[in-house]
Structures are given as C-alpha cells and as structure tokens.
Amino acid sequence: MSRIDDLPPLREVIARFDLGARKALGQNFLLDLNLTGRIARSAGDLSGVTVIEIGPGPGGLTRALLNSDAAAVVAVERDNRCIVALADLVAAAEGRLRLIEGDALEVDPEAIAPAPRAIVANLPYNVATPLLIGWLKRIEQFRSLTLMFQREVADRLSAKPGSKAYGRLSVISQWRAEVRPLFNLPARAFTPPPKIESTVVQFIPRQAPEPAEFAAMEAVTAAAFGQRRKMLRASLKSLGNSEALIEECGLIPTQRAEEVPVAGFAALARAWRASRA
Numbered sequence: 001m002s003r004i005d006d007l008p009p010l011r012e013v014i015a016r017f018d019l020g021a022r023k024a025l026g027q028n029f030l031l032d033l034n035l036t037g038r039i040a041r042s043a044g045d046l047s048g049v050t051v052i053e054i055g056p057g058p059g060g061l062t063r064a065l066l067n068s069d070a071a072a073v074v075a076v077e078r079d080n081r082c083i084v085a086l087a088d089l090v091a092a093a094e095g096r097l098r099l100i101e102g103d104a105l106e107v108d109p110e111a112i113a114p115a116p117r118a119i120v121a122n123l124p125y126n127v128a129t130p131l132l133i134g135w136l137k138r139i140e141q142f143r144s145l146t147l148m149f150q151r152e153v154a155d156r157l158s159a160k161p162g163s164k165a166y167g168r169l170s171v172i173s174q175w176r177a178e179v180r181p182l183f184n185l186p187a188r189a190f191t192p193p194p195k196i197e198s199t200v201v202q203f204i205p206r207q208a209p210e211p212a213e214f215a216a217m218e219a220v221t222a223a224a225f226g227q228r229r230k231m232l233r234a235s236l237k238s239l240g241n242s243e244a245l246i247e248e249c250g251l252i253p254t255q256r257a258e259e260v261p262v263a264g265f266a267a268l269a270r271a272w273r274a275s276r277a
C-alpha cells in the first residue's frame, strides 16, 4: 500500500475540515475511490506526464492520479478550505503533488506544468465551457484532456452535423481535437448529487486541424448558430457579403448551420478573414 492509500476516507476528510459543498463553486464531489480510479485509468498512459487537475476538492481524483504513473500532479483549487484539507495528501505524495490556490480561468497551463502535460478533471460545471475553450485554443500544448461534464454538454461536444445538439461547441472542439465520450456517471455518484448525469469526455489534439484562425472560427460559428433556424444566407449577413462568402466556400445558401460540417466552417472562417484583410 502506498502512503496515499493509508490516508483517512474522504468522508472523514470532509467532516474534519467542514467541506460542506458550495454550489457557487460547482462542488459535486466524488467520494468513491473506485470511480476516481476509473477516471484516472481512462486518461490512458500517463507515464512521464505532468497532470494538471482543476478543482481537486477533497482529493478523491487527486489520490487516483497520484496512484497512476504520472510524473507529477499540479492541482489548481479556488477554495482555500480544500487547500488546507489537502495538506496530508501533499505530504503523502512525497513531492509529486503541487497545489496552486487560484482561479483556473486565470492560470496558464504552460507556466505551471512542464511538457508533456495533460489535464484530468471533474470540472466545476459553472466554468467548464470557458475553461475548455481556453484549452482548445492551445490544444497543441497537451497530450490529452480527460474531463467530466454534464451529460448535456458532453452530447453537444460530440454531436455530429444534422443533429439537434450540433452547435458552436461541437464545431470548435471537433475542429481542434478528436472528441471521445468515454462513459457516463449517474447523479448519485456525486456528493451532493447534481440534477443530471455526467459524462467523461476525452480530447486528443488533432495533428493537422483544418487551417483557420481561432477568433475567425468563433466569429463565423457565432453568426451561423446565433440564428440556427435561418438559412446561411440570412444567418451570415452580419459577416458582410454573405452570399459571396458562402459561394466561395462551396456551401449552399439555403443550408442551415447545423448541416455544415467542421471543414465547411473552417473554409468560411478563412474566406471571412481574407475578406477583411
């Protein structure tokens, strides 16, 4: 047994440090170490990798990550109560766990963890999407991202063209990464239970994504899906000469955003960017 396995059960840690869950911080803790072990294993081979964990909370997933082959874990947590409660885990990890107290939205992954780096996290749901978008912008910095989302967000991340869930988030994520939904967890797996079930999703960076600027992709998908029921020729009007752009990209003016594949949006982003140069 490692020193980590000798630590008290998570429920004891929560009681001792009075870690009542705070809704404003998206705190839904995983206290079953079999489940956290499953999440850590689903991240794949972590040998030699520095893992960034967002929101370690009482440390259930952190323990599992420290029991993996990861070189080290750097955990970013906003709640000072958790930082205090994790002191015993830091000691048991013998130099492999570093805690950073702060807001993950303001943390530069490159500045806190050497390459190769990966992110594994049961994300706070209230900031999960902005965090993901920030990482997708610099996805080449990561080996992989293995992240827990609300099921509804996970469905949007992996949705294919033609489906109701297909939208901005699907296009931006699938453009930059191969998106793999891994498994679902029922609400009762968490303390306290959220309203709906959750899904672990893995992102593997694409080696050669369709060329386009991130800001241009954000702009064209915002315009197209902002009015998703409208045909492209209407929804893209805010981008300027929409008919010319659509034609240049080989798209059909009567198509709707949800019918356009990722490559179509990348072409649109390039053409729009060129039209503004």
Ligand SMILES: C[S@@+](CC[C@H](N)C(=O)[O-])C[C@H]1O[C@@H](n2cnc3c(N)ncnc32)[C@H](O)[C@@H]1O
Pocket: 025, 026, 027, 028, 029, 030, 031, 054, 055, 056, 057, 058, 059, 060, 061, 062, 076, 077, 078, 079, 082, 102, 103, 104, 105, 122, 123, 124, 125, 127
């Ligand atoms: C869903 S809980 C996960 C806790 C723990 N990893 C687990 O699985 O039991 C989300 C965690 O993120 C922390 N958190 C919330 N907002 C944060 C932010 N902006 N930056 C860093 N941590 C944050 C919360 O305090 C909480 O510990």
